Each structure stands twice: as structure tokens, then as C-alpha cells.
Amino acid sequence: MNQHTILVVDDTASILKLTRNIFEIAGYEVITAVDGDLALDILDKEKIDLVVTDILMPNTDGYLLCYTIRITERLKDIPVIIYSATYTSSSDEEMAMEIGADKFIRKPAPMDDLIAAARYLLSDARSYSHKVPEKPKSLEATRLYNEGLVNKLERRNLELEEAKVSLETSELRLREAQTIAHIGSWEIDMVTQAQHWSDELFNIYGIGKEEALPSIELFLSFIHPEDLDFARQNIGAAFETLTDSSFDFRFIRPDGALRYGFSKYRFDFDNDHKPMRLNGIVQDVTEKKMAEEALLKSEANLRTIFENSDTGFVLLNARLEVLSFNELASEWILDEGHMHLKEGEDFLSFNPPHRKELVSKMMREVLSGGYIEYEVNVPESNPLKSYYVRLRSIKNKDGKVLGVCINVSNVTERKKTEVARRTAEQELKDAHEKLLFHIENTPLGFIEWDNGLNVKSWSRRAEEIFGWSEGEFKSSKKDGYSQVYEEDLPWVSKVAEQLVTGEVSRNRILHRNYTRDGRIIWCEWFNSAMKDKDGKVITVMSLVQDVTERKLADEALTRAHERLLFHIENTTLGFIEWDNHHRVKSWSKTAEAIFGWNEKELIDSHKTALSMVYDEDLPWISEMASRLVSGESESSRLEHRNYTEDGRVIWCEWFNSVLKDKDGKVNTIMSLVQNITEQKMMEVVQREKLEKLVEERTRELNEALTKEKELVELKSKFVSIASHEFRTPLSTISFAAESIRNYYHQLSAEEIQRKLIKIEDQTSHMTNLLDDILTIGKAEAGKIKVKRISLDLKEFIESLIEEVRSIVKEQRIIQFTFSCANSKVNADDKLLRNVITNLLTNALKFSAADTPVVIVVSDLIGSILIEVTDQGIGIDENEFTAVFESFQRGSNVSNIQGTGLGLAILKKAVELMDGSIEVKSSLNKGSSFSVEIPIL
């Protein structure tokens, strides 16, 4: 490790630091000094192996330092490298060598050169011995020159530093200024096309400095689409013609805010008039624009108000020149002076000559702080117009008069109204006087009340009606209500209240009042309320009339009339009055109800009584009618047919009577009429009913007769069939008996036995037949009486099943299901036995031995249901009814024995018990009989 120490001397801090770093990297220890004096001090104290020095330094420069080292015994062999600035000349290098420098290197030198030089010098140091140089003559001069140079340089540095600080300051100020003014600046180097934007420009566009590179395209990208074409054209033209320009535009920030901008730019040219740079600014003028627009709007609003005001305005300055005016004011001047107002001209010039002096005087007064108002009629205008003019001064806040404000109102209408009102007032006054005259002279009492119905005035006639004089009534402190009859008071006070409150302005009421002497009289009141201008009732005026007599007469008449009307309207008789031509004079509601026509249409159409008469009845009715009119008869009672409005024919009963005038001539026929159609109809119906009854009876008799005949036939038929039924078993018995007797020897004992059994069988069959026939006969003759006894149905049926089983020869299955809630029933045991036994024996008889018979007994509401089902030969559907008739058997029974009476008897038994029987069956599948019997 070559631990050499190098002393680096340089007055420029940056070079000092750089050089030091270079050597330290190369492994040397480095000590630094900023000038020659300090270097010498270090050399004095430290062991230094190599000195690297600058030339130009204050106090002791590089040359002097080098020379001092060479002439100092202890230091003279230390190698010295002069490391100097580029602007040093070759004479400097000679000078360095002359004073004993080992190496001269120009700044800036590559790092390697410095290190190489240092290594070289340090390696040869021992063998190398420096001779003491002669002090060059030029050294002092050079030192002095150098010192001057250094001083100069330092001054320059200082100046530069100051300039730099000043520049920075101005740049800062510019930035601040740009921020405050919302002005951004930009420039384009026309040679390199490099662009620069100021910070504020980025701010204006609302983007960060780092977000985008400045470019014209970037600028255009912010511009509002509507302004984009204009901006492009403007910029394009500028580049083409190289002329400065400016334009307004709108732009949109990335956050969507719409802003207003103003851009201005200028080209810089070099000496050859080539464009060097394009400088521009962009100002955000949004706030200004907004304020401008608001101002314009507010101005427009004000203008609108000004123009549309119903007051005319003229504003004058202190010189009485017109500043501003509106339409109405213009109209006024036109009416008065026949001239059009103009801004900027002397107001006096618009006035007619004869008024100029007056106006001028008024203006002077106003300008000195006065206020004038006057009304003027413009007689020249047609129709006549009236204006109301006010003049006042306009002052600033210090009270200085700036001009005159004239207000004008068109008061033509108001004037007219005033005139009309005055005329009306006069008329009213006249009318009032007339009214007073009438009041005093009317037969009606006149009373004036206040709004509390206290008497204000009370005429003489009122006194006559009620007995009190005005003074008496007032002093008694009575009010209007106190004289009202108490029964009428509730409604009268209600009506009076409406009047006093102004709800109604007048009314006419009729009610009872008390008089001073306590009588009750009927009064008719005509009341009217007088209101003040606010609509408040101040006076109620009443005209009153004593109508007691009239009222009583009216009432009596009304009652009589009402009674009559009541009778006429409520009688079922129509009331009609005819004249002597049988035309309707009056026609009651009931008459309308009977005939359909109403009174009015009949009177209008002159319809006659005869036109309502049914054609067939007309001849004799005409006769009767003419007898009435001629006076031949005074009354008649007729019953005939009439037409109604809708063309129906009705039966009417008429009671007619005549009224005669004083000469005995018939002038009115009064008729009471009644619709008797229904009665007539009833008669017809009754008659028809009777006829029908007779007819029915006859038919019934005929039917009974037929039935009787049928019954006789049936009986003979029954007898014939019954005899037939007996003949077959009788034949068998007869033949069998004869065989035994006649062919006895030819027969075996067995055969004889068989024939005897056959005889017994047929005999018992015949007995059964006989029993059945007797039963049927009894039943048909109604000789069987139902006798109910209490029995246990389940046990009863079980015993019957056992009985049936014992009769039937083969072993058969009979399934019995009993599902009644209660087994105890009241029933006729004989009939029930007949039914159940019959059903079971039939089922067994007509079904195969290996099939079961099912009997199910269940209860319905109030009845029991017995169903017996077999899987036998069944019954043809067409024979369901026939099988229940006597001697009728199914067509498929073939050899199965039977009387043909079983089901007939069964049915009879069921019917006797008020029950019903139903059969369901299909051939070769089986039958099911259901019997429903009510139980008590």
C-alpha cells in the first residue's frame, strides 16, 4: 500500500472536492488547502509526498507556492503538479516548468491522467532531486497579475451569484404572479421544437406537472369541442404566417369543470429573421367571464323592470341631459311635446315652448334639492290623458346632486273613476231623498235598526201597528227580537242574524209579533241591510205591514183548499172538470194516474171526453153525454171502456154531475172516475175459474170412472191370471194322483213316493199362492193396518236370516252387516218380516248355490236402509218396473218356481211403511234391492 499523502490546493471548492475524491479512490491520503498560504502552513507541519495545485488563487498563487517549495530545503524535493484551468496558455506551462513544477496538467483532465502522473512522480521521488530554480523575474509580475485576475474573477463570481439570486427571485415572483393572475406561460423552441409550460399552466388545466408532456396536442385536448376548430385554425394560421395572435376559448378540466381561457402568443426571431421561439400565455378568465355574464344578466333584468314598469322614468344628469328613459316616459313626452325622447340631449328641448320656462324653473328647484309633483292633463291628446309627474334629485352618498329623476304615471283611468264616483254620489243623494219621501208617505211602517237590532228610527205608521211610539220603544231598550212572537223567534232570529252579519242583503219574512197591548198580530216584513264601505252592516231598514186579517182569511181558505185537495188527490177517484164541449178544464193527479195524460197537455190539445171513449161504447156514451149538456139529466153513473194515453183499453166507472150558471145553462161537467178494470178482470177471472172448476170436476169424474173400469178389468184379469196360476199346480197334483191310482201296478214304490211328495209340494205352493193373493187383496183393499212395536232390529233380522236358512234346502252363505248406531227401532214387525224374508228368499232363489247373498242394514237420517245383494241371474233393465207388478216375473226366470206376487207384496209392504224400494241389476251379474224405511 503506497501510503503517500497528497496535498491538493485549489480555491474552487468543487474542484477541490473532485480532485480529492480522485486521489482517495486511487488509495492516497489527501489533505486539501484552499490557497497557497494555507498549503505552506500544512507543508510546514505535515509530511507531504506530492503537491497538486491550481495556479490562480488568492494571496499565494500556484507559481509562488511551487517556487517556495523548491527554495525551501526541507520541501524542495516534493514533486509538484500544476493542475490548471483550460484557459491557461502555453506560456503558463513554460513558467511552471521554470519554477520547478514536475508536471503541468490542464483542467479538466481525465481521472487516469492525474493518477498516472501522481504514481509516476511518487515512484521516482527518491532518486529525483530538484535543483533550486532561479527566481524568474516574471514571477512577481505574474503573481501580481494573477492576484488581480483572481480578484477580478471573484468579483465576477460575486456578480454572477447576485445575478443568479436575482434571477431565482424573479422566477419565483413570476411563478407567484402567474398563480395570482391565473396566467400560465409556455414556449416552443422553433429550432428544437422543445416545449416548456409553466407550473401555473398545468394548474390552469388541472393536471400535475408530471402527468403529461407539454405539447400543442395536449393543449388542444383540453379545449371545448365547440371551440376546437377555431383554436386549430388560429394556431395553424399563426404557424403559417408567423404572426402573433390571441384568442378566447373554453376548456374542460379532467374533473369536468368548464373554464374560460384566453391565449396570446408571440414569435421571437433571430437576426436573419428566422423564428427562434414562440412564447405564449394562457389566462384562466373563468371568474371574469362569470362576473361579466352575471352583470349582463342583472343589467338585462334591471332593463326589463325599467321598461315594463307602470311608472315612466327619465334620468337626467346635472346638466339636464337625458341619460336614460323608458317607454312610458317616452309616451308622456310624445303626448305633451310631440317629440321623441333621445338619450344624451337636453331635456328642456323636448318640452313645448310655452312650458320650457316653467320646466326649467322646476329643474332648478329640484337640482337644489327640492321635490316637485304635479298633475297634468294633456288636452291635445285624444282621448284626454292625465299624467302625474314627480321630480326629485339624484344624490350620491355624500349628498352631492348628480342629476334628476322624473317619475310619470298615467292617471287617466283614475281621474275618470273619480268623476264617475262623484256623479254616482249625487245620484245616490237624490235617490235617498226620494226614498225618504216615500217612507213617510207609505202605509207600511218604516223602522230603522242598528246592527244590534236596536231602533234607530220608527215611523208613525209603525207606531200605529205596534202601539209604541219611537220614543217609548227606544227608552224601553227593547230590541227587534223582543216583539217577535216566541214560537217564531227561533227562525226569525236566525234569519235576522243572516241580515245583520251581511250574509244576505235583504229578505221578506212573515211572522207573528206582539203589540204593546199584548195582542199577537201577523206582520209582513221587508228588510234590507245597509253596509258601509268595508261591507259591514250598519243599518237594517224594515218596512212592516200588519197582515193579520189577510193572514187569517188566507189560512182559513188554505185549510179549506188543502182539505179539498187532500180529498181530491187521495181519493182513488180521478177528479175531472169538463166544459160544455166536453173539453178538459181541470184534471187531477189521480186522473193522470188512471189515463196517463197530464192536465196541461190535455188542455193544450183540447182533448174531449168522448175521444177517450172506447169505440164500441161510443154510441151510447155520446147519447148520455149530450143529455147531460142539454140539462136533460143532472147526473149520471156510467160504466164503460176508455182508452189510455198508451193505447190500452180500461174499464171505468164514471159519476158525472153538471154545474149550471145563473141562467141555468150548463157550463161545467164534473166527473169522478174510477178504474175498475181489475174488478172487471176479477169477474172474468172468477167466471173462468168457475168454468175451469166444473171442467176439472167433470174430468175427475171421467177419470174416476175410467179408473173404476180399469180396476174392474184389472180384477177380472187378476182373477183370470190367478186361476191360471192355480191350474198348473192343480194339473200336476191331478196327474200325479191319477198316475198313482190308474197305473199303480206299473209304478215302483219309489216312484209312488216321489209323486206323493210332488203332490204335497204343489199343495203347499198353492197354499202360498193363496196366502199371497189374500195379502195382496187385503193390501189393495187397505185392510192392512200398520202397527209399530219396539224391536231390536239386529236381533230381528238375525232371527229372520235363520228362518230363511232353515227353509232353503242347500247350505247358503248369507253375509249380514249391521251398522246402525241404534238397534232399537219402532216398526211394524209383520211388514218388516215380509220385506226382509222376501228379499232374502228372492236373492237365494235367483242365484247360484255357491254365491253369497249380502244383507247390509245401515241408518240414514230418520230412516233405515236395507240392501240385499246377490250375484244371480239379474233382471233386464226394461223390467225394473214390471217385476213389482202382480204375477209379473222376469223373462229370464225360466224354471224357477214363483207366484209372481212376492215383489208386488214386498212393494205394498214398503209403501205401507212410507218407505221406498229401488232396484239395481244387470243380467247374469246380480241384483241389489235397496229398501229405505222411515223410523219413528
Next chain:
Amino acid sequence: MKRILLVEDTPHLSEEIADILRMEGYQVTVVNNGLEALALLSEAKPDLIITDLLMPKMDGYEFVREIRSMTPFGSIPIVILSARTSAADKTHGMEVGANAFIQKPCKAHELVTSIKSLLR
């Protein structure tokens, strides 16, 4: 031996009649009704027929009328043996072609006499 065809739907009765006729020396074939009888006619070749009137499927009158319309048996003697007793029935029976009408019940010899006379 003369052959008799007995048409009778009441078994206990037909048995007794057949017994008597057989004991009188006839060969007897019993059938239940007219239809059966017609079916058996060619095979049984009866010399005489005794028939009831009220029978299922085909009654006596119809049966007699049918026989009378058939060529080979048109003239075979027929005795109606019936419980029907009215004169009308009897007339009707003779009209359709029966040779004798005997009422039930009757004596055996009455029937036998009638048969014998017809077969003579």
C-alpha cells in the same frame, strides 16, 4: 211305437204327463219351449206334439203357427194343453192350426183319449 214331443216349461208337470204317456206306450221327448222343440223336430220326428201356451222365448200359438208353415210337419197333430181357459184362447188356438185344445187341469184319460183319436 208312436213318438210324442211334449213342449212344457213347468218341470213337475211335464214329468207327470210324460210318465202317464210313457205308461200308455208312447215314446216321449220333453222340451222347455217352442224354440227347443223346433230345433229338435227333425231328429225327434214326432207323430204328435203336445204344447203349453205360456212359455218363455216362443209361446204356444207362435210355435203352432211355425210348425204349420213347415213342409214336412205341416199336418202333424198338435194338442194344446193350457191353463188358459177363455173361449177366445181356444178359438185362437184352433185358428193357428192346433188339432185339439185341452184345459189344465184335466183328467189323464181325457188327454190320452184325445191323443189316441188324433193318432188313429
